[in-house]
Amino acid sequence: MALKWRMQCIHMEQIVLMSSKEISIPFDSFYTLDIEGFLLIKLKIFSPVHSFILDTEDKCWKSVFNPSQLQQLKLASNKLFCEYGEACKNMFSVFSKVIKDAKSRKLASIASSSSTSSAAATTAATDPSSSELTLTIKDEEDLIDELWERLAEIGLINPRKHYDLYWLQKTIDHFLNLYRFKVLEWVKNHGSEMDFINRVWTILDQVFDDIRVETRRDNGSVSATFIDNEDRAVAGMAAIAAKVSSIRPDLVLFQNGVEYGVAECGKGDDEEVGKKEIVETSLDCPKIMKSMFLHAALKCDNDEGVTRALQIVGFCHFDLRMKVLVMDNANGYVCRIRSTPQYEISTIPSQMSSGLLPILKLTLRSKLTIQSSIKVVNDYFTPGEDNDPDFQASMDQNKTRLVLPRLQKSPNKKPKKSV
Incomplete structure (x- = not known):
C-alpha cells in the first residue's frame, strides 16, 4: 500500500495539483521534492508533505509553483468562509465607528490647538497613523467608557434567539475589562x-x-x-503492537x-x-x-x-x-x-x-x-429509503468511496530511558 501511494504521488495532475489541468510542473523537481528525503526510510526532513497535506503558505512550494499557480491552488473549488448575520455586522460597525470618531475628535483638537504647529497639524490630518494622533491615557480610558456605554445601550440579548450576538456582546465586554484594568499588558509582558x-x-x-x-x-x-x-490488530504474525x-x-x-x-x-x-x-x-x-x-x-x-x-x-x-x-x-x-x-x-x-x-x-x-x-x-x-443494512461489500457497490492517503508518523528521535 505504501508503494502504491508513492507511485500515485508522482502523478502530479492527480495528486498534488488536485486534478487541475491548467497547471504543470517539471517532473524532476517534484520527484526530488517528494521522494528523496521525504518518502525514504531515513526521513531526514519531516514535513506535512509526507502526509499528502498541501499547505498553500508552506515555503517549500515556492520552488515548485509560480505565484499564479499557487493562487490557483488557493482558489480551487472556491470554498469561502461562511458569513455571520447582519446583527453582528451592525455591532462591529458601531464599535468601529466609535473608535473612528474618537480619533477624529483627537484630530480636530490637534488642528484647533494653538500650541500645535501648523506642520504637525498637517501631518496628523494627512496621516491618521502618525504619532500626532496617539490618544492620551485619559483619551483611551474615555474611549473604553464610551464603548461600554454603547454596548449597554443594546440591552440584554436572549441567547436562545440570538446566540452569536449574545456571545459577541459578552466577549467585547470581557475584553473591555481586560483593557480597563491593564490585564492585556501584564499578560503580554509577563504572562505564561x-x-x-x-x-x-x-x-x-x-x-x-x-x-x-x-x-x-x-x-x-x-x-x-x-x-x-x-494498524493494531490480531494479524497472526506478531503480537499486538503497543499503543502509540x-x-x-x-x-x-x-x-x-x-x-x-x-x-x-x-x-x-x-x-x-x-x-x-x-x-x-x-x-x-x-x-x-x-x-x-x-x-x-x-x-x-x-x-x-x-x-x-x-x-x-x-x-x-x-x-x-x-x-x-x-x-x-x-x-x-x-x-x-x-x-x-x-x-x-x-x-x-x-x-x-x-x-x-x-x-x-x-x-x-x-x-x-x-x-x-x-x-x-x-x-x-439521516435515514434514507436505501438505508437497508447489508454486508459491507454489497453496500459499497452502490456508493462512491474516496479513501485518502494515510498520515506518515513522525520519527521518534527521543532516546528511550533505561529502566
Missing part, C-alpha cells in the same frame, strides 16, 4: 502560556456552546489516537464522536520565528487536522460527497496573535490547507479595529464553517 489561555483565548471557546460542540482543553484527540493506532501515544492539542472541538477543529496555543518566544511556534503551527496542527479529517471521513464510510464537503478548522494562538487554518479536500487525494492573515490584539484600546475585531469576526466565521461540516456529517447519517 496558561495565562494567555485562561485570560484571553478561552472566552472564544464559548462561541460554540449553542451548536453543542464540546471545547475540550488539555485533552487527547480521539482522531489522532485512532489514526496512530489503526498521540499529540495532545491545546483544544479539540468535538461532537458526537467526530472532531471538527483544533487549537494550538503558546507564549511566543521569538515573534513568529521560535521553534515551538513553527513546529506547532506548521507541523503538529496540520497533522492533527489531517487525523480529524480522515477519522470524520471514515465515520461516514469514506463517502466521496462527505469528503469533498468536509472542512476542519485549526486555530493558532501565540501571545496575542491569532490566525486560522482551514483544511479541505477540493479534488484528488491531497488535503489542502489555506490560512488567514495573522491578527494581533493590541494592548491599546483605540487599535481594536485592526486586531481584536478581526479576530472576533474570524472566530464567528470559523464557527459557521464548523457548523456546515457538522451538517454534512449529520445529513449522511
Whole structure:
C-alpha cells in the first residue's frame, strides 16, 4: 500500500495539483521534492508533505509553483468562509465607528490647538497613523467608557434567539475589562502560556456552546489516537503492537464522536520565528487536522460527497496573535490547507479595529464553517429509503468511496530511558 501511494504521488495532475489541468510542473523537481528525503526510510526532513497535506503558505512550494499557480491552488473549488448575520455586522460597525470618531475628535483638537504647529497639524490630518494622533491615557480610558456605554445601550440579548450576538456582546465586554484594568499588558509582558489561555483565548471557546460542540482543553484527540493506532490488530504474525501515544492539542472541538477543529496555543518566544511556534503551527496542527479529517471521513464510510464537503478548522494562538487554518479536500487525494492573515490584539484600546475585531469576526466565521461540516456529517447519517443494512461489500457497490492517503508518523528521535 505504501508503494502504491508513492507511485500515485508522482502523478502530479492527480495528486498534488488536485486534478487541475491548467497547471504543470517539471517532473524532476517534484520527484526530488517528494521522494528523496521525504518518502525514504531515513526521513531526514519531516514535513506535512509526507502526509499528502498541501499547505498553500508552506515555503517549500515556492520552488515548485509560480505565484499564479499557487493562487490557483488557493482558489480551487472556491470554498469561502461562511458569513455571520447582519446583527453582528451592525455591532462591529458601531464599535468601529466609535473608535473612528474618537480619533477624529483627537484630530480636530490637534488642528484647533494653538500650541500645535501648523506642520504637525498637517501631518496628523494627512496621516491618521502618525504619532500626532496617539490618544492620551485619559483619551483611551474615555474611549473604553464610551464603548461600554454603547454596548449597554443594546440591552440584554436572549441567547436562545440570538446566540452569536449574545456571545459577541459578552466577549467585547470581557475584553473591555481586560483593557480597563491593564490585564492585556501584564499578560503580554509577563504572562505564561496558561495565562494567555485562561485570560484571553478561552472566552472564544464559548462561541460554540449553542451548536453543542464540546471545547475540550488539555485533552487527547480521539482522531489522532485512532489514526496512530489503526494498524493494531490480531494479524497472526506478531503480537499486538503497543499503543502509540498521540499529540495532545491545546483544544479539540468535538461532537458526537467526530472532531471538527483544533487549537494550538503558546507564549511566543521569538515573534513568529521560535521553534515551538513553527513546529506547532506548521507541523503538529496540520497533522492533527489531517487525523480529524480522515477519522470524520471514515465515520461516514469514506463517502466521496462527505469528503469533498468536509472542512476542519485549526486555530493558532501565540501571545496575542491569532490566525486560522482551514483544511479541505477540493479534488484528488491531497488535503489542502489555506490560512488567514495573522491578527494581533493590541494592548491599546483605540487599535481594536485592526486586531481584536478581526479576530472576533474570524472566530464567528470559523464557527459557521464548523457548523456546515457538522451538517454534512449529520445529513449522511439521516435515514434514507436505501438505508437497508447489508454486508459491507454489497453496500459499497452502490456508493462512491474516496479513501485518502494515510498520515506518515513522525520519527521518534527521543532516546528511550533505561529502566
